[in-house]
Amino acid sequence: MSTALVILAAGKGTRMKSDKPKVLHEIANAPLLIHAMQAGASLEPQRTVIVAGHGYEEVRQTVVDHDPEAIVVLQEEQNGTGHAVSMCRDALEDFDGDVIVLFGDTPFVSAQTLERMVAARADNAVVVLGFTAADPGKYGRLIMQGDSLEKIVEFADASPEERAVTFCNSGVMLAKRDQLFGLLDAVEPHNAQGEYYLTDIVGIARDRGLPVTAVACDEAETLGINSRAHLAEAESIFQTRARAELMDLGVTLQQPDTVMLSYDTVIGRDTVIEPNVYFGPGVTVESGTRIRAFSHLEGCHIARGSSVGPYARLRPGAELSEHTHIGNFVEIKNATIGEGSKVNHLSYIGDAAIGESTNIGAGTITCNYDGVMKHHTAIGDRAFIGSNTMLVAPVSIGHGAMTGSGSVITKDVPDAALALARADQVNKPGLARKLFEILKSKKQKRDGVA
Template sequence: MQTALIILAAGKGTRMRSDLPKVLHPIAGVPMLTHVLSTAAALDPARTVVVTGHGAEAVEAAARDVNEDIQTVRQEEQLGTGHAVAQARPLLQDFDGLAMVLFGDTPFIREETLHAMRDAAQDADVVVLGFEPQDPGRYGRLVMDGDRLDRIVEYKDASEAERAISMCNGGLMACSAQKLFELIDATNNENASGEYYLTDIPALAGQQGLKSTVVTCTEDETIGINNRAQLAEAERFFQNSARAEALEIGVTLVAPETVHFAQDTVIGRDTLIEPNVVFGPGVTIETGAHIRAFSHLEGCHVSRGAVVGPYARLRPGAELAEDVRIGNFVEIKNAEIAEGAKVNHLTYIGDATIGARSNIGAGTITCNYDGVMKHQTTIGADVFIGSNTMLIAPVSVGNGALTGTGSIVKTDIPGDAIAIPPQQVEVKEGRAGRYFDMLRAKKARHKKG
């Protein structure tokens, strides 16, 4: 059965006390709307429609950041959930399949629950998500007749007997797209809020001899965000879940409560993560890596056996090969660091390529920005960059070359050459190999002595 998704994301979220549309407030580094869209994508929907309203342009842009094929439609007046769903009709008028309604401020629905709702729609005309909270509070109640859902009653419209019901409305609904719009046409706004409720659908379906049923989920899945306190609680819930999952798959977290994950963080087993590490969006850590304390990673890839930190920052485009060492107070941005290379201290590497086994000394800077354009630095394999070297991009350093301490490198250095400061560097070709041989011999004599 083909499925179309209708995501309701038009609300202002007055209780957030914010100019930012509610569904764009971040959880785990991405808008809560992104969580909903990413999970719902597991249904492989034929179409996805996001209904926007407050801050429509920003919400639409965020939706298309997830998938550029997402369609959007605006709810110009806020006249209730039923009215919001009805706005999707022009985009689905030719769709002959199942429509599933989700909410942009309910980010933790699981894939398994969505699949269960779609499966239930094969035997029922309307499927509603239900849950039993510890405190039913002001949730809408599901009035059942055996295994059939008779109606949904909003708390403000419920009788005392109906308020005593423990099964509550989780908000999500699935129904044939064309039947859903027909039923919405039959709703009215004769209720305490003067709005057109999506929750009227089961009762209207029953009047037409159609069957409504309920699929249940845990209370955690239905967490909705309406204010800053609930946003903080949602973040706490996500982080605790992510930490538990990491531990379960074989990741060592020395102090789990201090590690913060993003929505899409991927970490391989046998990785060791020390305290106070923050993962921004777009991070993949391979098996057996070691992320040391107080490091911040975003938009990067760390291969097996690599060590990062402490106090390191990996920015978007950082690509670390196997057994790379990135040390304290080092920042890497849009750079490829090849196998076995070391960048150990107080260094900035941006828009660069560093070859295998090269060693970058403390205080090195790739001067990649001229005030208008970014430029590339290329460092070959087995290169030794002396401390406080300034590499003025665009520039390259050949395999096996060496720069002396305090070098300012403005011209390309050939392989196996030594660049000697102080002012403009003096380049001596063919000398690096002999220089290193001399140092190794001296070291060997020292050990013997």
């Protein structure tokens, strides 16, 4: 059976106290909505529909950037979850299959849970996702009779016996498209808010003699983000899970609680991550590498057997080949470092291509920006760049070439050539003593010393 994914993302999120739509607040460097889309993507849906309202254009752009084929529909007035799902009717008019409804502020529903819901739909018209709550509070209760879901009771309407039930409603539902919209047509706004509730379809389905069930998941999967405190809690949950998964895959985290990961971080086995390393979006680290303490990585690829840091920064477009060495206080941006090459100390390499087995001396800078445009630096294989060399791009250094320390290189250097670009040293005998005496005298006068 084919599946369509509907994600409700229209709410403002007043408790976030933000001008930004709630679903665009981030955990692990991705909006909550993207986490929900990735969860639903595990079902390989034939169609994805996002219901947006507050901040529609921002939400739409985020969705399209992530999945250009997704459909974004507008819910101008937020009249409840049932009303929100009904906004998808036209987008799913020609779709024949199951529709699963997720929430853009609930990022942790697992692929395994969704697969169990799909399996349960084979014998039921409607499948609801529930969880056993440690503190049920004011959640709606799922009243079961064996495998059958008899009803959903809101806390305010529940009897003392029903309030004692700890199996609670997450709001996530699955139903066949034609039955879903047929049931929604019968929903009435009989509540204090005057809204159309998606949960009402359970009672309507039961009245029509249709089978309904509930699938249970871990409570943590249903965490909804409604405040900054919830956002911080969700970040902690994500990081704890992601770190554990990496260690299970054979990655060493020397001090796990200090390593921050992104939603798309990929790290190969036998890699060692030292304390206080930050992984921004778009980082792939191959096997057998070492990322030393206090390094910051984003948008980069590190091939096997390499070493990075401590205190290194790899920015978007950094591509490290196998067995490269990037040392302390080095920044790499939009540059390729060839196999076996070293940039070990206090250097900036940007908009550049460095060949194999090349050594970049301490304090080297590729001067890539003229105030308007960026320019490229090319350095060949087995080159040696002396310490404190300024490479003024565009410039090319040949294979096996060398630059003298302290040089400012503005012209191409041929293969195997030595480039020296600095003023001749001149020594003035005794002048240092005279200058010191003059300076000391000026300081005494300034400080009023006789």
